[in-house]
Amino acid sequence: MADNLTLNINHVSKSFARIEKDDITNALADVDLHFHSKEFVSLVGTSGCGKSTILRLIAGLITPTSGSLDISGTPITKPGPDRGMVFQKPTLFPWLTVKKNVEFSLKMQNRLNGNEELVDRMLRLIHLEAFKDDYPGQLSGGMAQRVALVRSLISNPEILLMDEPLGALDAFTRMAMQDEILDIWQKSRQLVVMVTHDIDEAIYMGTKVVIMDANPGRIRAEIPIELTYPRNRSSSLFVEYRNQILEMMELGVKE
Amino acid sequence: MNTSEKNVTLNTNNSSQVPGSHLTRDALFELEQKEKTTAQKALDWFISLCPLLCCGIALMEYILIPDKYANKNPERYAVLLLIPAAVYLIFWIRAFLLYRKGKRQYFRDIRHRAPLYSVIYLLLTALDSLTLKTGLLLYPFIPWVNDIINAAILDWPMLLKSTVFTLRLLFLGYFGGVLAGLITGVACGYSRRIRYWIDPVIKVLGPIPTATWIPLIMLLATSLLAGSVFIVGLGTWFAVTVATMTGISNVDQSFYEAAKTLGTSERQLIFRIAIPYAMPSILQGMTQGMSSACISLMIAEMVGVEAGLGWYITWAKAWAAYNKMFAAIVVICIVFNFVTRVLDLVKGRILRWQIGVVK
Numbered sequence: 001m002a003d004n005l006t007l008n009i010n011h012v013s014k015s016f017a018r019i020e021k022d023d024i025t026n027a028l029a030d031v032d033l034h035f036h037s038k039e040f041v042s043l044v045g046t047s048g049c050g051k052s053t054i055l056r057l058i059a060g061l062i063t064p065t066s067g068s069l070d071i072s073g074t075p076i077t078k079p080g081p082d083r084g085m086v087f088q089k090p091t092l093f094p095w096l097t098v099k100k101n102v103e104f105s106l107k108m109q110n111r112l113n114g115n116e117e118l119v120d121r122m123l124r125l126i127h128l129e130a131f132k133d134d135y136p137g138q139l140s141g142g143m144a145q146r147v148a149l150v151r152s153l154i155s156n157p158e159i160l161l162m163d164e165p166l167g168a169l170d171a172f173t174r175m176a177m178q179d180e181i182l183d184i185w186q187k188s189r190q191l192v193v194m195v196t197h198d199i200d201e202a203i204y205m206g207t208k209v210v211i212m213d214a215n216p217g218r219i220r221a222e223i224p225i226e227l228t229y230p231r232n233r234s235s236s237l238f239v240e241y242r243n244q245i246l247e248m249m250e251l252g253v254k255e
Numbered sequence: 256m257n258t259s260e261k262n263v264t265l266n267t268n269n270s271s272q273v274p275g276s277h278l279t280r281d282a283l284f285e286l287e288q289k290e291k292t293t294a295q296k297a298l299d300w301f302i303s304l305c306p307l308l309c310c311g312i313a314l315m316e317y318i319l320i321p322d323k324y325a326n327k328n329p330e331r332y333a334v335l336l337l338i339p340a341a342v343y344l345i346f347w348i349r350a351f352l353l354y355r356k357g358k359r360q361y362f363r364d365i366r367h368r369a370p371l372y373s374v375i376y377l378l379l380t381a382l383d384s385l386t387l388k389t390g391l392l393l394y395p396f397i398p399w400v401n402d403i404i405n406a407a408i409l410d411w412p413m414l415l416k417s418t419v420f421t422l423r424l425l426f427l428g429y430f431g432g433v434l435a436g437l438i439t440g441v442a443c444g445y446s447r448r449i450r451y452w453i454d455p456v457i458k459v460l461g462p463i464p465t466a467t468w469i470p471l472i473m474l475l476a477t478s479l480l481a482g483s484v485f486i487v488g489l490g491t492w493f494a495v496t497v498a499t500m501t502g503i504s505n506v507d508q509s510f511y512e513a514a515k516t517l518g519t520s521e522r523q524l525i526f527r528i529a530i531p532y533a534m535p536s537i538l539q540g541m542t543q544g545m546s547s548a549c550i551s552l553m554i555a556e557m558v559g560v561e562a563g564l565g566w567y568i569t570w571a572k573a574w575a576a577y578n579k580m581f582a583a584i585v586v587i588c589i590v591f592n593f594v595t596r597v598l599d600l601v602k603g604r605i606l607r608w609q610i611g612v613v614k
Contacts, residue, residue, distance in 0.1 A: 084516060093514075093528070
């Protein structure tokens with residue numbers, strides 16, 4: 001099932017009522033997107049264009065004002081472990097050890113028994129076996145984000161949503177983690193939707209880059225990236241893609 | 256260009272000279288401290304021996320100066336003075352031996368505590384000379400220590416019974432209050448509708464000290480025990496409710512969201528996210544609740560309940576048995592200190608994850 005699902009975002013609009021004055025009003029207008037498993041979609045756009053809103057709609061944390069979302073025909077009504085989400089902040093539970101954080105999802109679904117080996121494998125995957133009994137407060141930003149990643153992956157989600165997962169990391173950790181995430185995705189082949197501010201990152205990682213416009217948030221373009229992995233950031237094709245996307249985004253600013 | 260190259264070589268040189276990982280934490284501490292002069296070191300050793308010296312002073316004062324009043328079983332106070340000093344001596348010898356092996360942490364520890372212990376001995380000396388030796392502090396209102404010890408030993412069955420009664424009341428009231436406070440606090444923190452109804456109750460009744468209710472409750476309660484448990488629990492309930500409510504309504508929304516995408520049910524959100532997140536606040540409320548429980552307990556026992564240490568104090572005072580009164584006060588001090596200590600230990604254990612998180 002996970003091998004060939006389709007995520008349909010059918011003419012979705014979303015409006016927010018302002019609650020406090022420092023709350024940002026995010027809005028989406030008639031967003032129509034269709035993604036398939038094995039895709040790695042990068043969502044880019046200026047801030048306030050509703051990138052995160054799309055992810056939260058897919059996760060089921062919020063409901064659309066109009067339009068609908070479904071996975072191969074099954075409507076999305078509430079959050080579930082079939083759609084894992086990684087936030088910009090690691091949001092690890094500080095009162096649980098690294099290991100307990102990783103196995104949290106399994107435990108909540110009473111599937112922990114018999115899956116202890118899976119927990120160990122996840123910790124090995126991110127090279128943090130040595131830290132399994134530490135509390136998240138003792139981890140560095142990159143380590144914490146890696147734990148957050150496998151915490152979502154352990155339930156083997158059909159769709160992995162990432163909201164600027166590497167945004168808070170330094171350049172070195174960021175590049176290393178881009179490769180780590182790609183590695184994991186290439187093995188599992190689920191659908192990944194990642195929001196990012198970084199155009200290089202979008203091109204380096206995505207099979208498809210979706211460019212968004214702000215006020216109200218809408219889709220400007222979908223650009224398939226036809227480069228083989230691992231990609232070379234300084235290859236002429238890569239640079240061409242970058243120029244193309246930058247050009248499109250700059251046009252968006254002028255309007 | 257030239258300078259930058261020079262810098263580079265300097266840097267590599269430095270890194271190779273940095274003492275390696277063979278340094279222990281202790282050795283590093285020594286290394287970073289300013290070297291003490293011989294005189295300072297001698298002074299440190301002298302201060303570390305001061306408690307023994309002051310114990311000697313207290314003993315000499317007690318034995319050599321003639322008593323103004325009759326003092327039965329005089330050896331008891333002397334033993335009381337000697338026991339802590341003997342324990343201290345054992346620790347001092349241990350610290351001395353470890354110091355010679357290069358482990359100086361233990362000595363620093365002892366040196367740190369020594370001035371306080373010395374002052375305690377000096378205060379005891381002063382008390383003894385002001386009471387037993389000269390009678391400057393009016394006898395019998397303020398008795399000397401040996402008199403208090405004699406009273407405690409003479410009346411120990413009654414004191415023990417009172418202590419047991421007080422502890423029973425404290426625990427029934429306290430844990431009843433904590434449990435009730437947790438339930439209302441979680442419910443109010445999580446459900447806006449319940450909060451709508453409980454909030455006014457807390458706002459109106461909260462500022463009224465629990466002791467105010469004692470006469471009314473003593474009148475209404477079906478049994479003395481039930482009434483006093485209620486009084487002790489009321490303040491605890493209030494403190495724990497408010498703390499839990501605050502803790503839970505402050506839960507970072509992103510934790511709820513993360514948990515929901517990990518497949519957490521509504522019930523699990525409460526028990527796996529909200530309560531653990533609010534734990535520091537809840538424990539804070541429990542500590543506050545303990546002091547509130549101790550206060551209302553003492554008042555309740557002094558006013559209405561005819562048993563327990565609080566009652567014992569008023570009873571002893573009524574019979575002008577001031578030495579017994581002081582004995583009870585000392586027992587209360589020990590009991591409440593012990594209870595607070597245990598609570599702190601539990602707190603430290605539960606909040607282990609906070610180390611390094613909270614600054």
